[in-house]
Amino acid sequence: MMTVGELGEQGLLAVIKPYCSELVGDDGALLPSPQGSIVVTTDVLVDGVHFSDHTTPPHSIGWRAVAANLSDLAAMGASPLGITVGLSLPPETPVDWVKGVYQGMQDCLDRYGGSIIGGDLVRSKVRTLAITALGEVQSDRTIFRTGAKVGDVLVVTGPHGASRAGLEALLNPRNPDLPEVAILIKAHQYPVPRLDLRPYLDKVVGMDSSDGLADALVQICRASGVGARIDRLPIHPLVQEYWGDRAIEWTLYGGEDFELVLAMPRDQAQGLIDQVAGCSVIGEVTESSVVWVNGREVRSISQTQSFQHFG
């Protein structure tokens, strides 16, 4: 009998797809409502897989979980309404751990919008946090992955690789006192969902880079039936300085930087760059269906490592 581990993540997604509504596909699902749409997005975080007491204190676990969901809302052009929290806990979980996680969730919501509007609390062998976030977006402001046009430029809203470098610094400490390392650790533990960009994003195509910059580029190109040529990788300067030999890899595949990756006409990109610090053009949309970075083809993590996710 074939197992999920043998089939791999992409195969499993193909098995599940026929059961899912057409609405599934972008960072969140869209439910039509009279004044626009309700956006719904779900993330499940598992102890030992998505977080660990070694690298993330409870407050950061809560913050990161909410930030990841709010980033999905930002990636759709939506603003947050609220979240539900399904928490699975072994009986030996310290109560202070639970308080820390909820305080982290609340602090993130207080900063960026929304509140905890529901949930469930159950016993399990593994600490698991299942969050569903709801947002709202005006129909003509919704951001999709589809629609990138040949000649559009590709814009990122900030540098990449910092979260992965911060994780490295936590896993293999060396120079923990350097203030630069503290900045990278903060990027890993307290990511910022880019909800601040919403007013500037009219008629753009895009998604967030939670699964890595390469993945975002591949997804946008695949959805839009185009390719991309990237010649100015947004490498975080501190990653370049301290982990120069890993900088390109982490920029493309590190993930969890939670920036937005956008396609838009060049004029519009210039306007965005003038208004929002940290945004930059990294390349442009091409006719080919391939994503080229510095002259080499890149594939998304889900294309190259599909068997690892469930292995």
Place this chain on the structure above:
Amino acid sequence: MMTVGELGEQGLLAVIKPYCSELVGDDGALLPSPQGSIVVTTDVLVDGVHFSDHTTPPHSIGWRAVAANLSDLAAMGASPLGITVGLSLPPETPVDWVKGVYQGMQDCLDRYGGSIIGGDLVRSKVRTLAITALGEVQSDRTIFRTGAKVGDVLVVTGPHGASRAGLEALLNPRNPDLPEVAILIKAHQYPVPRLDLRPYLDKVVGMDSSDGLADALVQICRASGVGARIDRLPIHPLVQEYWGDRAIEWTLYGGEDFELVLAMPRDQAQGLIDQVAGCSVIGEVTESSVVWVNGREVRSISQTQSFQHFG
């Protein structure tokens, strides 16, 4: 350091409450929307805690998970819009198990409304299904637990104890060939969310009996600041016949019958009973803050067994 198991479920809920919005409380949270409200409800189901391959085939696990969430929508007077599914799986999970669960979810949605609009798929040590259901309800048709008035009668929409008896028949088979036992097993494996009642429920108070009839009565009375006197327990006739010595216990505390427990004026109750088969008056709302059943005080499972949930 105090653990979750030592604190117990009620204590843990008290810890979490300050972090949650005022919206939390009934079977689902309400988000105001222009034409009424969006209702959101979340359930987490864990292998070995909420389901088991011994008692529930994968198709039934999917059906039950969706039915439980749709029942929460029915309990608020809402109709289903869609669900998100967060699925955590160990790599050794058979692919056929996943297919069965999704088929069960889809069959339940096809029957009662809504579709799978999003989700997440992650690796874990324990099979876990986290479902969030969204529904919509007109503001003046929303059903709350609060507002039951002295003199109202208490109505259930069907008999109780069948699901618990069905579980018993699965755990300790005796006479599996009796068609009556098959009816009880079906009640456990394929519960029916009472969405059919929505047209008849105007200005009523209530909730569903997913956590047991006693729990529903205690919750409604506590929320409304009243008591209840129950003198006609809705014992399922087959439970009375085959497990007579457990019939009262299972009717009050068995849970997962997914009927609605409602408070309304006596005239209105008579109208409902005339229109919908299976509905019956079981008692009435009183001034005391105690729920009396056949002359004895009952407490909800959460009041009496709070330390077992996380023990």
